[in-house]
Amino acid sequence: MEPKWLGWAKQLQSIAQAGLTYSKDVFDLERFELIRNISVDILTHHTDMDRTVIKDLFASETGYATPKVDIRGVVFKEGKILMVRENMDGRWSLPGGWADIGLTPSEVAVKEIKEESGFDVKAVKLLAVMDMKCHPHPPSSYHVYKMFIQCEIIGGQAAEGVETSAVAFFAENQLPPLSTARNTKSQIEMAFNYLKNPQEPIYFD
Template identity: 80%
Template structure:
């Protein structure tokens, strides 16, 4: 579970963002801007990130605050799972990324596999929707829902993408160092549950 200070900071940011969007009174707008500044101070105090960077991070968000969506693609071949090595941290993750405006979740899953691994896939079914706060990921300033979509390999060949430096399939008991910001070992285990039991229920929360 995420630390309480981070939960409070994100709640304050959410309140401030909604207030700055919908309020008309100049004094209320000042109060909501103050609330946003408090949330920025909290995040800056507990991290190595400057207040300017954090405020810029929040400033690109307008309207009613809602969770961001991260889509991860689960692809198997010969009982091994497809993973890509991330350039940002050198560790491994399921192909995936932020949901794109104008694309369905399955279209995002297909696109991310192609861009990050070179393979062509067909989306089969949703296997999980996870709230990032409820799993052992590093703290994030955003509230994130992670969607895991099982895909069938239909073509292509391994090829690194702009954001990836290697593409490989791994057995369940031979997982590489994981990019924990993107996926955890328990989430990979969940994916293998659906390989072993196609009737496995969709996991949520």
């Protein structure tokens, strides 16, 4: 789904980051720094972002480059799905966010749902692990794996969070405007399919 130039830029960044981490030769380090700068140039050319911002966000990490992990909680109540309105873009998403060091995926799902919607939940099933590049999300400078974890409400009540401005449940045929950087219509439809067919195998890729 993602444009080829973005995939190339991310691959160059990954190669450069690994080279800068493990190389000892001063000339090799110079070459890897050049590769990193080329990856930043590609993003600068194809986007409206300032080069300094791109370098800070995209080309400042160290160590071996690995995908980021985004975890989304899937919660149903009376046949409707829980969603929160994001302050960042005013659109709706499944509650969730980046995985945290020290927490398991299910612990992240439980934490994010509580923080963003007010509900206490327990994680019950992994539904899907998706590579963001294979699905109709907007282009991202990060390579992202998305995990969808079904949870059940055990307490709490609807409450806005620091990053959210509304909490609601939606029927499959009445979805609100979606924050497509976080979740797509096809992913919400997938979640409803698991509600109707709980024996479906885990989706991956």
